Amino acid sequence: MATKEHTRIAVRGLGGRGAPDDAVSDQRLWGSTPSAVARLLRPGLSRIAEQVIGEIVLRIPEYSRPADETYVKIVRLAVDEALRQFVDRIENPSRPLEADVFRTIGRGEANEGRNLDPLQTAMRLGARVAWRRLTEQAEDLGLTPQQLYDLGEAIFVYLDQLADAAAEGFDEARARAAGEMERRRHRLLNLLLSRPPASPDAIADLARTAGWRLPRTVAGVALDERCGGYRPPSLPPDVLAGLDRPDPCLIVPDPGGPGRAQTLEAGLRGWKAAIGPAVPLSAAATSLRWARETLELGRRGVLSGRRGLVRCSDHMATLVVFRDEELVNALAEVRLAPLAHLRPSQQDRLAETLLAWLRHGRGAGEVAARLHVHPQTVRYRLRQLEELYGDQLSDPDVRFELEIVLRARQAVGSRPA
Template sequence: MNGRRTRSHDLPDHRLWRSAPANVAKLLRPGLAQVAHQVIEEITARIPEYARPADTNYIKAIRLAVDEALRQFVDRIENPNAPWEPDVFRTIGRGEANEGRNLDPLQTAMRLGARVAWRRLTEQSEQLGLTPQHLYDLGEAIFVYLDQLADAAAEGFEEARARAAGEIERRRHRLMDLLLSQPAASPDAIVELAKTAGWRLPKTVAGVALEEHPGGYRPPSLPPDVLAGLDRPGPCLIVPDPDGPGQAQTLEKGLRGWKAAVGPAVPLAAAATSLRWAREALDLHRRGVLTEQRGLLRCSDHMATLIVFKDEELVTALTKVRLAPLAHLRPSQQDRLAETLLAWLRHGRGAGEVAARLHVHPQTVRYRLRQLEELYGDQLSDPDVRFELEIVLRARQSAAAGTA
């Protein structure tokens, strides 16, 4: 087997072609030019897509197709074993695809051509020496032949469609490369490539970082305007106008089953920056620092944590300075006082509110706060120190969640 689907009409029924007298082909050939002219007139008059009298190249192409179809039909009558030459008709199918049409006009044209040929045969049947049985067999042969022409055209059509789709896909991959390049690519180059890739330039985009999946995993189901780089070293997407109506829900649905982080919406030129933030968020999720029970991880919901963890060495150095007063305590004491201090900084300085947040007795909070005042002294009155303390305590809390 060669893998090609076999049709019942791939090979001619020799009985149909052998039915006609041997001299019919010789009698038909002198009149083929006139039949071709009638066929072309019928097609251009009745099918608007083919009515292009000013386009001489197009008319020549139609003439070539009709001449070839008639020639091969008569050759088959003369020699039922004559080789089938489908290349011209595959080319016609490719042309239909390149013109942006479906195959309906072409199939209509083929039926019109067959009708004209059949009418000519019946008109000349007495002159050609054709009996009713001959006409019946040749009529059936015309339908078989028509199927062969249609199949060849369909093959060319699908080849062109596949080639065009592959070319568009290559251009979109190249466009993604340009959008994510550092330094940024020329805006003119992006505009030109977007046009040839059929991608409308959006006002804003968001980069989406995807967790890698083993082969065979269901690919995302995404709208055609989303640029996908699933085969890149770090799988990713570029989503146009991410804050547009319904975009969030569409993305959630399309990425169901995937773990993904969505970067902030940025101008087109900053697509690489949005994706970088998304990848950092996804990395923090892997480490357990950022948690999202369901759905997508959105950078816009975790900007403070992302900023804090942007330079962990700097945060570590600041942590040593600001948490130095707690360094001599036991780890369990450090944890309790750090938790109380963060709640106090975040939720106000009332012992009752802090106690409610921590689910402990207010008297316990007051005791811990007195300990903190003894350890920190006047530092807790300095707004800059309080700000830096909240940064390091939030980082400490996130890091602890990641190692839990």
Template sequence: MKGDLGDARRLWDSVPSGIAHALRPGIAKVSDEVIEEIQTRIPEYARPSDEIYIKVVRLAVEEAIGRFLDRIEDPDAPWDPEPFRMIGRGEAAEGRNLEPLQTAMRLGARVGWRRLTEIAGPLGLSPQSLYDLGEAIFVYLDQLADAAAEGFDEARAHAAGEMERRRHRLLDLLLSQPPAAAEAISDLAKAAGWRLPRTVAGVALDDQNGTPSLPPDILVGLERPQPCLLVPDPNGPGQPQMLDKGLRGWRAAIGPAVPLERAATSLRWATEALELARRGVLPGGRGPLRCSDHMATLIVFKDEELVGALAASRLAPLAHLRPSQQDRLAETLLAWLRYGRGAGEVAARLHVHPQTVRYRLRQLEELYGEQLGDPDIRFELEIVLRARQAAREGARPS
């Protein structure tokens, strides 16, 4: 940019300042030619019935030409890029990229150069002065384009920041307890450009550096005390694979799919699952953990004090045994409850000899007596034994 300004200053110094005075009366005519060329060749600017828009375009063209002549008259005049930054911001507000504006600038420069060549003789411009003036036009064009790009980028960044703030507020509303009013959520979702889904799933994340690589329809709350995501329609086509890929390298737990108004519940389940994964109770290997695959364990560990009290009661017959004996009998009893009462099936699951299983089962019958015939007690035993197994696996060194 500095090099361009230096080149422009050298070129402007080489052009007689009186030329600007001679050219000013023709600004309106040249502006007409530029505007006609732009509206003919660039569909985005062809709005013949929009008088206000045409007026704005004319002001922009005349401002560009007038400032160019100002620089010829006074090369030391300070360069103020703000009007052209405003043009760039306007392009961003219109939802366009910079290509139409850059094309319009090039067309305007060509019209200006063509007009100069037509009047070079009457103005007494030498070939060198005409060449320098033409080169100055295109250096000046670069300055305008740079200023417009700055305004465009600034507006886009502001718009993106505002959209991000709306999405963060939307996430807060969706996760609030009690749930926010449906109308408030709908209005904010519309302002944030977020389509209301039928179902959502909360995703709890471990705090890590960086941002998951995910589609823009996923609401991201990495700055929250518990970093999280909210995924629309998590069971839709391709969604599970997308989450697996996007959350690669993250420890994450995905809550169950729920209606939108129960988003906080899904995230709460995901948060509880993530904590169990940290403890090793639930698997925390590669890929996100899905609550739907571990609902029984989540239910069991929902109130560990209550499960502990139940365990103290139902496992009391084993309490007087050595820890190793307790472990063997608890393992056998759980397999017996889960896989049937045949010694062969239990032995296959535990990878021990059937005779060993029969021996352990006789011990259990002596310890529990008629309790093993009660369906309710068997159900409670399976609950506490599953919890005991999960807790012990989580306590093992990784």
């Protein structure tokens, strides 16, 4: 996008030297031309305007719209206004620029989706035509070489002022459009997370006005509060962000797409975050809820507490177990009752051995390798467990329930063996 400074540089490049920066020099340039010249120029302004418009339409494709009467009127208004004010400044050098028309032109360029390059080109063409006409009429206008030179330089000072006004309007419109688009994207995020789910038509309509392509799937991302010193997340443009919500979150479209995971990981560096599973649009709130549960388990130390992105899909079993902790605790009281009379250290050792036995097989050697203890130690502990549990360890349902409560016990933290 062309900036205001780029426009200044472009138009100054037309003159022999840079435009003066102070108001005194500015007025000197305009004041060096006799005010009577303005009266001589006014009758021929319409002819010059036709030449300028003809050059613009011929040479700049963006402005070549002969069938668009509204657009032709806008171009004509701009040229007429520029020439009128130019002549007025010759007559009254202290007259300030009336910038509204040119701010409107700048806003129009932004609304048309263009940058300032076509406008710069149009200004250069206009300046050339005006300068050519002045030099052709210099003798009839009674201009000395110095006056003609000062008037030529005044043209480029004037172009600089027009460029500033157009750039202000351009930046204004772009900022307004960006703000409106951001508001629409916030409304879209709220709609996707609404309960009950919004209708597909409502989502599609708002997505269209927000410039958001409807994906096949989405995933919710829950964000922890940011620690001091870490940068805001750097997100792909199609990610919907709710960073100002009480519980910051994101909606990621097509989370399984090529390179998406790596981009998201890099963008969330410095944050603690959890991403829910990929789901249809209508289930975005569910994905985010699972992500928040995953993040909360991370805060508690049940899951990895490292910074970065934790994937809900890697911890589904843990999420299921901790979905109703009161129920798991009640089950634990029943299934771990045979260990209740032991010292805490004994409970921990036997619980760890029993979980390894349930998870990795019933051979003492394999269990010992997993626990990094001697096989004889494992055999001793297994005999203790057989005495405590008896025939219960032969029941598949009991073994399943034991693994649930032992996994939960291990997740919340137990003493090392």
